Amino acid sequence: MTAIPRRRTSRTALLGAMCALVVTGTGLTGCSSDPDEGTNGVGKLPADQIQAKTRAAAESAKALRLAGNVVTSGRTYKLDMKLSSEGASGSVTAEGTTFGLLRVGEHLYVKADADFWTHADGKGDGSDSDAAAADKLDGKYVKVPAGDPSYKKFSGFTDKDVLLDGLLTLHGALDTDGHHEQAGTRTIRITGDEGDGGTLDVSLEGEPYPLRLARAGGAGTLTFSAWGKSFALAEPKKDETVDYGKQLPTS
Incomplete structure (x- = not known):
C-alpha cells in the first residue's frame, strides 16, 4: 500500500529535478509557460518602450557601478x-x-x-x-x-x-531578443539592427535597470550593477x- 505513494513522490521529485535542469540551462523561470510571470512586466512591452523605461530607471538611480571595456578612436x-x-x-x-x-x-x-x-x-x-x-x-x-x-x-x-547617455544607445531598428540572465537576474534583451547595432539586457526583477550592454560594432561590453547603492x-x-x-x- 505504501509503494504507490513512494513512486509518486519519486516521480514528483524527478520532474522537479528536470525542471531545475531546464531552468539552469536556459535561464527561464520555473516550468511556467509564461517567462514574464513574477517579473516587473517590461518583458511584455515593445522594444522601444523597454528602452524608454530602462533609460528612465537609469537616470533616476542615485548611483551604480559600471565595469567593462569601451573601444573608441581605436x-x-x-x-x-x-x-x-x-x-x-x-x-x-x-x-x-x-x-x-x-x-x-x-x-x-x-x-x-x-x-x-x-x-x-x-x-x-x-x-x-x-x-x-x-x-x-x-x-x-x-x-x-x-x-x-x-x-x-x-x-x-x-x-x-x-x-x-552616450552608452545606453542602440543603433538601428529596435527589437526584442528573448529572455536571458545576467549575474543571476532574469533579463529581457533588446537589440538594435538585429544585434549589429548593439544589445542591451534589462532587468526583469525590481526596477528595469540596464544590466549588460554589448556595443555596436564590437566596441566593447559593459556590465551595470549596484544600482541605487550609495x-x-x-x-x-x-x-x-x-x-x-x-x-x-x-x-
Whole structure:
C-alpha cells in the first residue's frame, strides 16, 4: 500500500529535478509557460518602450557601478567606476597603463604611477628631468584644474549622466531578443539592427535597470550593477594631494 505513494513522490521529485535542469540551462523561470510571470512586466512591452523605461530607471538611480571595456578612436579603455550624481571613484586602464579617478563635486583628481606621468602627453623622452617631475606625482592625487584640457577628457569617465547617455544607445531598428540572465537576474534583451547595432539586457526583477550592454560594432561590453547603492566620496587628504594650480605639468 505504501509503494504507490513512494513512486509518486519519486516521480514528483524527478520532474522537479528536470525542471531545475531546464531552468539552469536556459535561464527561464520555473516550468511556467509564461517567462514574464513574477517579473516587473517590461518583458511584455515593445522594444522601444523597454528602452524608454530602462533609460528612465537609469537616470533616476542615485548611483551604480559600471565595469567593462569601451573601444573608441581605436583605443580600448577598461573601466571600473562607481558613479553617482555627487561624483565618482574608480579606475581606467588604457594601453596597459592604469590610473585612478576621483571626482567629488567639481573637484577632479587623477592618481597614477610615475610612468603614467612621464608619458602622459606623449612627449616624454625618458630624461632625468622627466623622471624627476613624474616622481613628484607618483602615487599622489593630482588635482586637475577646471581649465586644463585634461579636465574634460578625464571628467567624462566620472559623469554618470554623460556616460549613460552616450552608452545606453542602440543603433538601428529596435527589437526584442528573448529572455536571458545576467549575474543571476532574469533579463529581457533588446537589440538594435538585429544585434549589429548593439544589445542591451534589462532587468526583469525590481526596477528595469540596464544590466549588460554589448556595443555596436564590437566596441566593447559593459556590465551595470549596484544600482541605487550609495558609496562614500571624500576629498583626499592634503598629504596625498598635489595641486598644480591652473594647468597640469607636461613632460
